[in-house]
Amino acid sequence: MTTATRTAFAAALLLAATALPTSAAAATGDTTHVDGRLPSGATYLMDVPARWNGTVLLFSHGYTSGPANPAQDAPDDATKALLLQRGYALVGSSYATTGWAVTDAVPDQLATLTAFTDRFGTASRTIAWGRSYGGLVTTAIAERHPERIDGSLSLCGLVHGGxxxxxxxxxxxxxxxxxxxxxxxxxxxxxxxxxxxxxxxxxxxxxxxxxxxxxxxxxxxxxxxxxxxxxxxxxxxxxxxxxxxxxxxxxxxxxxxxxxxxxxxxxxxxxxxxxxxxxxxxxxxxxxxxxxxxxxxxxxxxxxxxxxxxxxxxxxxxxxxxxxxxxxxxxxxxxAATSSFTGELTKPQLSVHTVGDALVPVQTESALKRAVTAAGSASLLRQAYTDNAGHCTFSPAEQLAALHTLEDRLTKGRWEGTDAASLNSRAAKADPTTPTRYVPYRPTPYLRPYDLAHPADGR
Structure with missing residues (x-):
């Protein structure tokens, strides 16, 4: 990352940390729902169950063209309901601008996490996760601000970089x-x-x-x-x-x-x-x-x-x-400075993709593995694949299985159950009403890789 970009990120984070966000809360049943606005203009959502299990999930949403720019704190309503039933606190922001907004998205998401801590206290565990473009945002947080999270989960993410x-x-x-x-x-x-x-x-x-x-x-x-x-x-x-x-x-x-x-x-x-x-x-x-x-x-x-x-x-x-x-x-x-990756992970990351994705092809996972391997962080990365067509067409069961597998890694200090059979078994237990389609899979190479772990790329 260039000095100018680091300075811009630092300034945005300082503003978010020193200016007070505005918010409004409402209790619905066993969940406290908070709507708020950050100094950047981005909005945020927080949903915290009465029996919070101590884990907060920081969700980064995908690319938004505008003019609508809603905050999201979960990938879909069905998965959200299951997570709240299991005691997870859910948070996530819109980004101050729409489009390729990574320079807004990262500080806005971190400011949302700060606002959550100020209101509800320090979480025992923080997991960053996101889908599609939100997978790029999540990976940027994992690489550049690992001190704020314990692990990360990318779903159908642009993990090959910009x-x-x-x-x-x-x-x-x-x-x-x-x-x-x-x-x-x-x-x-x-x-x-x-x-x-x-x-x-x-x-x-x-x-x-x-x-x-x-x-x-x-x-x-x-x-x-x-x-x-x-x-x-x-x-x-x-x-x-x-x-x-x-x-x-x-x-x-x-x-x-x-x-x-x-x-x-x-x-x-x-x-x-x-x-x-x-x-x-x-x-x-x-x-x-x-x-x-x-x-x-x-x-x-x-x-x-x-x-x-x-x-x-x-x-x-x-x-x-x-x-x-x-x-x-x-x-x-x-x-490159804002949207490409070094591959330098210091916290575990699980990256999941459908095999039939045309918008963000599954081969992006090969690009991520290339960067992480070159950076010497391969032991922290695991990748998994579902046998379905479409972009981000995961079932709630599949998403919960991925989350629980990452949680096990954080608890035990080692990866277990990342094979397709184990993931399907975990998915069926998490939500027996939706499909479980994990398969053994190895994507072909990404055709035009570029990352900051290979200085000669494209030069």
Whole structure:
């Protein structure tokens, strides 16, 4: 982290610690509910059961586009109810701003924790947890403020960090534009405004829709999907395709590609570029043939190209010869300092992912493990996987099982029961009414890793 960033974080935390938050409390049954506002303008929630077990769970919510910006202190209502029944205190804030708000989210969450302690006393145990973008916030807290927590739990988190995320988001849209609309003029970076982002997303989406009508177009969409490791089953509403049904697999990926264009590739990029002060991603020097070779769905791409009578080698050559995109060094520096990780854990972390996530592919877990291993913290990390499609589609049972497994590590000082069978057994006991789908799984490598444990990354 740069000196300027450390100073900004310290200033935000000092303000939060010295200015008094405002709050209002109400007792509902056996739970005290508190709504409050921090000096930053962020709001917070606290729910504390009458028979508090001494553990406070600090929940970091996912990416919020706005204008609505509610505080959250649990991932969903069903899980929240089960946790309160078991005596956990639940806290969590909104963030002072929406979007890629990590520089607000971390101090706001820590200020919320301080407000909780001031009101209810010191917890015997504090666990930071979060889903999706909140997994990035949680991991930032775990690395930069370990003295405030005892352990952390990331669910479907962006644990690969910000630079890696935006590099890998660039690759599929670069392939789509280069192979399907090379003369379209669609800006892939330096988008400028939300209206420009909407226009770019709409233009490239129309190209993809047209391409989906032909065998050659479908093969090229599959290639773009492979560069993001988009799985062939990525929504619970989709039929799970047979292993050899390449057409059904590609149809599922097509829907995910459309979602990527609508949400992350342009709109969220524009907001993040505005924060970073420029384009924070690049593909200079990237070998797309090598990336495809490491993709989890490379066989599907190869077979679809053969079926379409299209040369995969020729298209990869076209990608190699296409003008590349360079990054703004200052924007990369900002994103790296605020949103990338060293891998240096000092407290235990459990990271859990669904295997069928298209928005934050399961391969992000490989990127996290790479960083943590390089930093010498591998003994503190465990990872687990559920056999389901979609982003953050965990059942309450699965989430409670992950939490209880982390608690056991904190109590015993060693990891136990992190295998799929043990997690499923624990999940079934925690909530027999919802699914238990943990499976043995090892994700393929993340295609564009970037972390602060490897100084040569991207340089």
């Amino acid at each position: 630079v890696a995320n935006w590099n890998n988001t660039l690759d599929p849209v670069f392939a789509l534009k280069t192979l399907l609309a090379p003369d379209s003029g669609v800006p892939l970076v330096n988008v400028g405004s939300q209206s420009a982002a909407d226009a770019a997303a709409g233009a490239l989406s129309a190209v993809v829709d047209s391409a989906q009508a032909t065998a050659k177009g479908r093969a090229r969409i599959a290639l773009a999907a492979a560069l993001h490791n988009i799985p062939v089953w990525n929504q619970p509403t989709q039929p799970r395709p047979a292993p050899a049904d390449r057409d059904a697999q590609q149809a599922n990926q097509y829907e995910a590609v459309k979602g990527l264009l609508k949400v992350a590739a342009f709109n969220r990029r524009q907001e993040s570029e505005a924060r970073a002060g420029g384009n924070m991603s690049w593909n200079t020097g990237v070998d797309y043939a090598r990336l495809l070779g490491a993709s989890s769905v490379r066989k599907e791409v190869t077979e679809l190209y053969e079926k379409a009578g299209l040369s995969l080698r020729t298209d990869l050559g076209t990608l190699d010869r296409a003008p590349r995109i360079g990054a703004d060094p200052q924007a990369v520096a900002w994103m």
